[in-house]
Amino acid sequence: MEKPRIYLDNNATTVVAPEVKEAMLPFLTELYGNPSSLHRYGAETRVHIAEAYDHIYRLIEARDEDSIIINSCGTEGNNTVLQGVYHTLIRNGNKREIITTNIEHPSINTCLTHLAELGVEVKYLPVNKDGYLELETLAAAISDKTALVSVMWANNETGVINPIEEIAALCHKKGVLFHTDATQAMAKLPVSVKSRNIDFLTYSGHKFHAPKGVGALYIKAGIKLPPLLYGGEQMGGLRGGTHNMPGIAALGAACKIAVSGIQIELTHVKALRDRFETDILESIPDVIINGKGAPRTPNTCNIIFKGVEGEAVLWDLNEEGIAASTGSACASGDERASYVLSAMKLPPELTHSAIRFSLSRYTTAQEIERALDVIRKTVRRLRSISTSYK
Ligand SMILES: Cc1ncc(COP(=O)(O)O)c(C=O)c1O
CATH class of the missing domain: 3.40.640.10 (Type I PLP-dependent aspartate aminotransferase-like (Major domain))
Structure with a gap:
C-alpha cells in the first residue's frame, strides 16, 4: 500500500x-x-x-x-x-x-x-x-x-x-x-x-x-x-x-x-518549522541549520546531516512518501554543489549533505511528526553505513 x-x-x-x-x-x-x-x-x-x-x-x-x-x-x-x-x-x-x-x-x-x-x-x-x-x-x-x-x-x-x-x-x-x-x-x-x-x-x-x-x-x-x-x-x-x-x-x-495568509505563515507555519528544527537539533547529532542566525522566511529549513549525502536522504524520504529537495528545484538532479551554500563559505563535503524542507500553510503538525520520525530513522541508517561519518 x-x-x-x-x-x-x-x-x-x-x-x-x-x-x-x-x-x-x-x-x-x-x-x-x-x-x-x-x-x-x-x-x-x-x-x-x-x-x-x-x-x-x-x-x-x-x-x-x-x-x-x-x-x-x-x-x-x-x-x-x-x-x-x-x-x-x-x-x-x-x-x-x-x-x-x-x-x-x-x-x-x-x-x-x-x-x-x-x-x-x-x-x-x-x-x-x-x-x-x-x-x-x-x-x-x-x-x-x-x-x-x-x-x-x-x-x-x-x-x-x-x-x-x-x-x-x-x-x-x-x-x-x-x-x-x-x-x-x-x-x-x-x-x-x-x-x-x-x-x-x-x-x-x-x-x-x-x-x-x-x-x-x-x-x-x-x-x-x-x-x-x-x-x-x-x-x-x-x-x-x-x-x-x-x-x-x-x-x-x-x-x-495572501493578505490574511501572511499571518498564518508568520504564526502557524513558523511554529511548525521551528518545532521541526528544534526536534532535529535535539534528537540528531552533527546537524547544521543553514542561515539559522539570520532572518529567514517562516517556512524554510535548509539542513545538513553531516556524513550522509543529501541525495541519499532524499531518496529514502521519497520511498516513505516524503517530498523535500536538495536545493533549488532547478539544480536538483545534477551533481553540482549548491552555489548558495558555497557562497556562505560551506565546504563541499557539507554542501553535499544539505536538504531543504519547505512547509506551507497546509502542512499539519501530524505530517511534521511523521516526517521527523522518518528523518531520524533515515539519518541513523545512512550514517551506520557511511564511510565518512565517524
Ligand atoms: C528566487 C526565485 N526566483 C525566480 C524563480 C523562477 O520562478 P519560475 O520558475 O516560476 O519562473 C524561482 C523559482 O524557483 C525562485 O525561487
Whole structure:
C-alpha cells in the first residue's frame, strides 16, 4: 500500500488553493471570451480584470499610477527587467554595470551571463556566512557606472532574507535603479513597495498557491521599460499576448488570500518549522541549520546531516512518501554543489549533505511528526553505513 504522502517542497511549487481554483474555473468554462474583443463575450471577461488587479496591487501596496504587468512567471519578470535596463540605460548610455549577488536564482544569473557577452559589466557581490548581503558591501560597490542593482528578497534554498528596505533606500539615495526578485518572499512575509524605493519587483504565482504559468512584474510609476514580448496593446503595451484570464483570476485570488495568509505563515507555519528544527537539533547529532542566525522566511529549513549525502536522504524520504529537495528545484538532479551554500563559505563535503524542507500553510503538525520520525530513522541508517561519518 502506498504510504501517505507528505509534501515539504513548497519552495519548488505549491498546491493550488481551493479559493484560487474556484476563481479560475469560470474562465476555463463559460467565460472564455477574449477580453480585448468588443462584443459581449469580451466584455464579460474584461470586467474581471480590474477585480483581480485590485488584490494584486493591494498585496504589495502599489499605487494606481504604478504598473503591474501580469506575465508568465518569475523568470519572465526577471528577464524583462534585466534585458529592459540593458536596452534603455546600458546599450547606448554611459552606465554599463549591473550589480547583483552570488546567490541569485538562475533566471538572474544566466540572463546576466548573456548580458555580459553583450558588454554589460556584471558585479557579483558576496554574501556573509549567514547568507545575506551586507549593506556596507553594496555601498562600497555602487559607482557612477552602475545602472541597476538586483538583489533577491529571500533566497530559495535557505530562506535567508536580505535587508531589502535598507538596500532599496541606499540605491535610491545613490540614484541607482533597484530590482528585487521577491519570488520566495511573496505571501510569506509582508512585501511592500510603499517606501517608493523599489523600482522593479518580480514574482511567480505558483510559489503561493496560484497555478504555474502566471507571475507579475511591478514597475514604479515614472520608469520606462521596453517589453520583452512585443505584440498587442495588452498590459498597456508592456507585454503583448492575449490576456491569460484563468491566470489573472488565479493570481488575484492568491493575492487576496495572501493578505490574511501572511499571518498564518508568520504564526502557524513558523511554529511548525521551528518545532521541526528544534526536534532535529535535539534528537540528531552533527546537524547544521543553514542561515539559522539570520532572518529567514517562516517556512524554510535548509539542513545538513553531516556524513550522509543529501541525495541519499532524499531518496529514502521519497520511498516513505516524503517530498523535500536538495536545493533549488532547478539544480536538483545534477551533481553540482549548491552555489548558495558555497557562497556562505560551506565546504563541499557539507554542501553535499544539505536538504531543504519547505512547509506551507497546509502542512499539519501530524505530517511534521511523521516526517521527523522518518528523518531520524533515515539519518541513523545512512550514517551506520557511511564511510565518512565517524
Ligand atoms: C528566487 C526565485 N526566483 C525566480 C524563480 C523562477 O520562478 P519560475 O520558475 O516560476 O519562473 C524561482 C523559482 O524557483 C525562485 O525561487
